[in-house]
Amino acid sequence: MLEARLEQANILKKVVDAIKDLVQDCNFDCNDSGIALQAMDNSHVALVSMMLKAEGFSPYRCDRNIALGVNLVSLTKVLRAAQNDDILTLKAEDAPDSLNLVFESASNDRISEYDLKLMDIDQEHLGIPETDYASTISMPSAEFRRICTDLMAMSESVTIEASKDGVKFSCNGDIGNGAVTLRSHQDIEKEENNIDIELTEPVSLTFSLKYLVNFCKAQALSNKVKICLSNEVPLLVEYNLSGSSYLRFYLAPKIGDEE
Amino acid sequence: MLEARLEQANILKKVVDAIKDLVQDCNFDCNDSGIALQAMDNSHVALVSMMLKAEGFSPYRCDRNIALGVNLVSLTKVLRAAQNDDILTLKAEDAPDSLNLVFESASNDRISEYDLKLMDIDQEHLGIPETDYASTISMPSAEFRRICTDLMAMSESVTIEASKDGVKFSCNGDIGNGAVTLRSHQDIEKEENNIDIELTEPVSLTFSLKYLVNFCKAQALSNKVKICLSNEVPLLVEYNLSGSSYLRFYLAPKIGDEE
DNA sequence: GGCTACCCAC
DNA sequence: GTGGGTAGCC
Numbered sequence: 001m002l003e004a005r006l007e008q009a010n011i012l013k014k015v016v017d018a019i020k021d022l023v024q025d026c027n028f029d030c031n032d033s034g035i036a037l038q039a040m041d042n043s044h045v046a047l048v049s050m051m052l053k054a055e056g057f058s059p060y061r062c063d064r065n066i067a068l069g070v071n072l073v074s075l076t077k078v079l080r081a082a083q084n085d086d087i088l089t090l091k092a093e094d095a096p097d098s099l100n101l102v103f104e105s106a107s108n109d110r111i112s113e114y115d116l117k118l119m120d121i122d123q124e125h126l127g128i129p130e131t132d133y134a135s136t137i138s139m140p141s142a143e144f145r146r147i148c149t150d151l152m153a154m155s156e157s158v159t160i161e162a163s164k165d166g167v168k169f170s171c172n173g174d175i176g177n178g179a180v181t182l183r184s185h186q187d188i189e190k191e192e193n194n195i196d197i198e199l200t201e202p203v204s205l206t207f208s209l210k211y212l213v214n215f216c217k218a219q220a221l222s223n224k225v226k227i228c229l230s231n232e233v234p235l236l237v238e239y240n241l242s243g244s245s246y247l248r249f250y251l252a253p254k255i256g257d258e259e
Numbered sequence: 260m261l262e263a264r265l266e267q268a269n270i271l272k273k274v275v276d277a278i279k280d281l282v283q284d285c286n287f288d289c290n291d292s293g294i295a296l297q298a299m300d301n302s303h304v305a306l307v308s309m310m311l312k313a314e315g316f317s318p319y320r321c322d323r324n325i326a327l328g329v330n331l332v333s334l335t336k337v338l339r340a341a342q343n344d345d346i347l348t349l350k351a352e353d354a355p356d357s358l359n360l361v362f363e364s365a366s367n368d369r370i371s372e373y374d375l376k377l378m379d380i381d382q383e384h385l386g387i388p389e390t391d392y393a394s395t396i397s398m399p400s401a402e403f404r405r406i407c408t409d410l411m412a413m414s415e416s417v418t419i420e421a422s423k424d425g426v427k428f429s430c431n432g433d434i435g436n437g438a439v440t441l442r443s444h445q446d447i448e449k450e451e452n453n454i455d456i457e458l459t460e461p462v463s464l465t466f467s468l469k470y471l472v473n474f475c476k477a478q479a480l481s482n483k484v485k486i487c488l489s490n491e492v493p494l495l496v497e498y499n500l501s502g503s504s505y506l507r508f509y510l511a512p513k514i515g516d517e518e
Numbered sequence: 519g520g521c522t523a524c525c526c527a528c
Numbered sequence: 529g530t531g532g533g534t535a536g537c538c
Contacts, residue, residue, distance in 0.1 A: 074434035077412035081437070083405075084530080098435060109444040109454065110402075112409070116435040220529095 002030045002066050002092040004057040009088035009103060011056075011221070013079045015247055018218035019048045020072040022211075022249075027121050028068040030092070034060070034245070038126045046211050047234070047250040049128060055243045066092055068099050069121035078114045092118075128250070133228035133236070134201040135162035139182065140193055141225040141239065145216035147180045152209045154178045157254055161204040162229055167197055171209070192223045203229045205253040212237070215249040261289045261325050261351040263316040268347035268362055270315075270480070272338045274506055277477035278307045279331040281470075286380050287327040289351070293319070293504070297385045305470050306493070306509040308387060314502045325351055327358050328380035337373045351377075387509070392487035392495070393460040394421035398441065399452055400484040400498065404475035406439045411468045413437045416513055420463040421488055426456055430468070451482045462488045464512040471496070474508040 006012060019039075026039040026048075034053040040046070054060040082088060082103050091100040096118055103112040147169050151158050155171035155178070162168075170179035187193040218239045219225075228236040234250040241247065265271060278298075285298040293316075296309040313319040341347060341362050350359040355377055362371040406428050410417050414430035414437070421427075429438035446452040477498045478484070487495040493509040500506065 071434070077434065078437070080412060081409035081439075107444075109442050110439065112437065112439040114413070114435055114437040117433075 001094055002062045004060050005089045006057055007087055009082040009086040013082055014220045015050060016072055016075055016079055020076055021214055022046055022048055023072060025071050025121050027123055028070055030062045030066040032062055045252050049248040051246050053243045053245045056245050064094055066094060068092055069119040074116055078116055081112050131230060131233060134203045134230040136198045137167050137227040138196040138224060141219040141223055144225045145219050148209055148212045148216055151178050152213055156209055157206050158209050159206045162199055163202045203231050205229055207235055207251055207253055211251050218247050221247060260353055261321045263319050264348045265316055266346055268341040268345040272341055273479045274309060275331055275334055275338055279335050280473055281305055281307055282331060284330050284380050286382055287329055289321045289325045291321055304511050308507040310505050312502045312504045315504050323353055327351055328378040333375055337375055340371050390489060390492060393462045393489040395457040396426050396486040397455040397483060400478040400482055403484045404478050407468055407471045407475055410437050411472055415468055416465050417468050418465045421458055422461045462490050464488055466494055466510055466512055470510050477506050480506060
């Protein structure tokens, strides 16, 4: 059986908020190392990969592999019941037909308990190869979101070019063109403002802004975001959570005329 | 004639907002003790009872009984003209065919005046018996609203059970089940957070969430709400206004298969 | 008409 | 960061 107590119900709420517009139904795969989720979006352009490590829960207990097939719209409805400081405990049997969610108020005078019906979901196995990216950019997640939403106002696509001079996000649209260029930047006082650009090879790739803006809903989970690029390979956008938990989004580049 | 000056036009606005989805047309019954309203909703499942005491107005003057037959949609349109801090004066003749509403800005540099046509409404007389309820729950109105809207996401009905252990709001729906349990709770620092459960007899009743959520629009009128329950008797949801004015909603329980 | 997402004000 | 309101979409 699974029993996982999350001090901040908020974390799961934010994770689900960030992915529910990409994925409708998916498995939460639970085992003794934690809770994992991998799913393609409907159009098979983007991929979400979440890992909530056991260490992020206290306590965490999961003896066997359990797949929780969840409809994320339904889960959102339940998670909406979580108040800000609530503690969330997830419970499921070994072959569950429902997931039990208990919200406790910090002051303990309110307990909300929900059973969410589960579904069988065919797990398409997603091998995500470990990639050595040609360029890895680390920046404030708010800044990345700002760039994406700003450029979204002009175009449906953004071209991301990383070179030794920095990283340039540019777009062409009917009303004009836009570009934001960032250079490496070390802010000693506010480390979270650092912009860090690693580069082994220049890259230039074009992506759908709609998806990138969508990924940016995960901003609330971390004040940093890591963007990994290699030519002709899906982009990786990574939000690291406490411990070594993470939420990752992959997005295939646009090619040729699509741009 | 009626002349009633309400320092906070807002109060009437909130009252009408809270009931206009239940009742289309109704009489405001004015006499020397104040302005009262009683009306069943269209499906005759819920009943609204409002009392605005003369003391809540300054000045208040009403020599004879006057029934003001008002269409609440029209009244809402007029009240929308009220600014936040406006003072509202209601005026009507003894046998009026219109209601006069004057809004004064607090600073007195703007006066808006409206005449709302009245209608003759057959008053179905509603005797509401005073009931000694088996259980009376007093809680923050925001919390009650929160519970109702949370459970609304899962089901159309909620079962409210009051026992010596506390009060439990539970529901069953297609996507799963939900329950919120509250215990008595005295917050000495913030009295408005108190949850107070009086009980002479355990009760368990099921109600339409749609109506309860509707009642909760009155939340803006008071930070406390009182919920009174007896088996097989309509639920009473009461918002107390300043003075001994009030807005009360009654709702018949669902029985048998309806649940 | 209900729901959702966005926006703004607290 | 939260709640309430509004404006579009289904």
